Amino acid sequence: MDLxxxxxxxxxxxxxASPARRRYWRSEKIWFDGDAFFxxxxxxxxxxxxxxxxxxxxxQDDLLGQRVTDALRAAAARGVxxxxxxxxxxxxxxxxxxxxxxxxxxxxxxxxHPLPWLLFSRIHNGRSGALRLFRMLMQINRRTHRKxxxxxxxxxxxxxxxxxxxHCREYSCDEHWRDTGARVExxxxxxxYQSFNWVWRRSWRLSAQQMRPPVIWPGVLKxxxxxxxxxxxxxxxxxxVFRDLVERIAGAKRRVWVTAAYFVPNHKLVAALxxxxxxxxxxxxxxxxxxxxxxxxxxSAAFYLALxxxxxxxxxxxxxxxxxxxxxxxxxxTVGSTNLNYRSLLHDLEADIVMLHPRTHKAFERAYLxxxxxxxxxxxxxxxxxxxxxKWLGRIALRIRYWL
Numbered sequence: 001m002d003l004x005x006x007x008x009x010x011x012x013x014x015x016x017a018s019p020a021r022r023r024y025w026r027s028e029k030i031w032f033d034g035d036a037f038f039x040x041x042x043x044x045x046x047x048x049x050x051x052x053x054x055x056x057x058x059x060q061d062d063l064l065g066q067r068v069t070d071a072l073r074a075a076a077a078r079g080v081x082x083x084x085x086x087x088x089x090x091x092x093x094x095x096x097x098x099x100x101x102x103x104x105x106x107x108x109x110x111x112x113h114p115l116p117w118l119l120f121s122r123i124h125n126g127r128s129g130a131l132r133l134f135r136m137l138m139q140i141n142r143r144t145h146r147k148x149x150x151x152x153x154x155x156x157x158x159x160x161x162x163x164x165x166x167h168c169r170e171y172s173c174d175e176h177w178r179d180t181g182a183r184v185e186x187x188x189x190x191x192x193y194q195s196f197n198w199v200w201r202r203s204w205r206l207s208a209q210q211m212r213p214p215v216i217w218p219g220v221l222k223x224x225x226x227x228x229x230x231x232x233x234x235x236x237x238x239x240x241v242f243r244d245l246v247e248r249i250a251g252a253k254r255r256v257w258v259t260a261a262y263f264v265p266n267h268k269l270v271a272a273l274x275x276x277x278x279x280x281x282x283x284x285x286x287x288x289x290x291x292x293x294x295x296x297x298x299x300s301a302a303f304y305l306a307l308x309x310x311x312x313x314x315x316x317x318x319x320x321x322x323x324x325x326x327x328x329x330x331x332x333x334t335v336g337s338t339n340l341n342y343r344s345l346l347h348d349l350e351a352d353i354v355m356l357h358p359r360t361h362k363a364f365e366r367a368y369l370x371x372x373x374x375x376x377x378x379x380x381x382x383x384x385x386x387x388x389x390x391k392w393l394g395r396i397a398l399r400i401r402y403w404l
Contacts, residue, residue, distance in 0.1 A: 025188070027184065028182060032180055034176060037179075038068075040183065052080055052152075052233045054082070056162055057087045057146065057147065058163065059090070059091040076201070082106060083109075085196065086099075086144075087144045092115055103207065110214075111203055112202070113142055116131050159180055160337055161181050175320055184228075189362060232344075241338075242268075250272055255284075258328075260325070262339040273307060283313065288316065288317050290320060298397065309380070332356070
């Protein structure tokens with residue numbers, strides 16, 4: 001299912017934003033199917049004229065990964081400047097096996113926080129090498145979790161789709177993951193491009209022979225806040241984005257519909273969701289039964305009872321792995337990579353966009369209700385009947401929620 005929109009869309013701004021800073025997406029389109037999402041993104045890559053900037057957490061050496069790399073290589077061959085920015089953990093295996101084959105005059109690759117034990121042979125000896133190793137160890141828990149592709153600085157692809165065949169029915173059949181993604185055009189894409197450059201300068205440069213560390217001081221990140229893009233490059237941005245989410249939940253008038261692939265919230269978010277439900281707001285949480293992190297549903301279930309007692313409705317998606325990350329509060333909808341967990345709040349780089357057109361919301365509502373129809377609603381009695389071992393392991397895992 002997807003929906004194309006072409007007319008201007010004025011943004012719903014936060015109370016602090018002035019009318020002079022109003023922006024809109026020139027067009028927006030939403031996807032709930034990985035096959036259609038990647039087919040359309042690859043067509044955009046084939047049409048690119050000047051630049052392609054791809055940033056992803058996971059890049060796998062599988063059939064989809066090969067299609068993407070073939071398209072990027074072809075773009076570079078016709079003169080497009082291609083930059084690939086991948087995470088050192090999520091794409092570590094691909095970097096070691098395939099990445100160097102792609103490097104050329106117009107195609108460059110950088111790695112965000114590569115795992116230090118893969119670089120011992122490449123870290124210079126002496127005091128500077130020891131300092132660099134220490135810095136890498138301190139950054140090991142900080143990843144780029146974004147799924148972002150910028151085409152000619154005019155179009156942006158955002159969502160929860162990694163470059164992996166797991167997201168496509170064509171390759172994974174009925175086991176393909178359930179995700180949500182979007183394509184947008186408009187002036188606010190400049191914020192995504194500026195953030196990409198910021199992370200690019202902070203990442204390791206991959207060449208045919210070696211990997212070179214980033215510059216020590218990559219410059220100051222300054223960006224205008226349109227209200228259409230939600231990023232967390234700095235601690236200040238992280239706090240602002242989270243505070244805005246909590247305030248929007250508290251100010252909801254009709255509904256708060258959440259899709260949370262990994263739900264390990266802090267107490268402020270639990271309190272906001274519970275208070276909204278007590279105020280009579282339609283608060284629904286869609287979460288996975290099947291998960292690529294086996295114990296994660298058990299951890300999330302540790303929060304169920306507190307939410308259920310306050311009137312929050314909780315659903316567990318049954319057919320396959322649920323990996324989407326969306327929040328709809330009244331007429332405000334976000335799509336992107338942000339999870340409602342400590343990793344997204346404290347450690348990982350994330351990117352979300354705000355979608356505001358009524359037809360986008362209607363398409364999302366239909367998809368969300370369809371997902372609920374394929375889910376099991378959890379009651380307090382259901383929670384009480386859960387195996388004691390799952391409850392026990394979930395509560396033990398909460399001891400390390402800082403890493404989750």
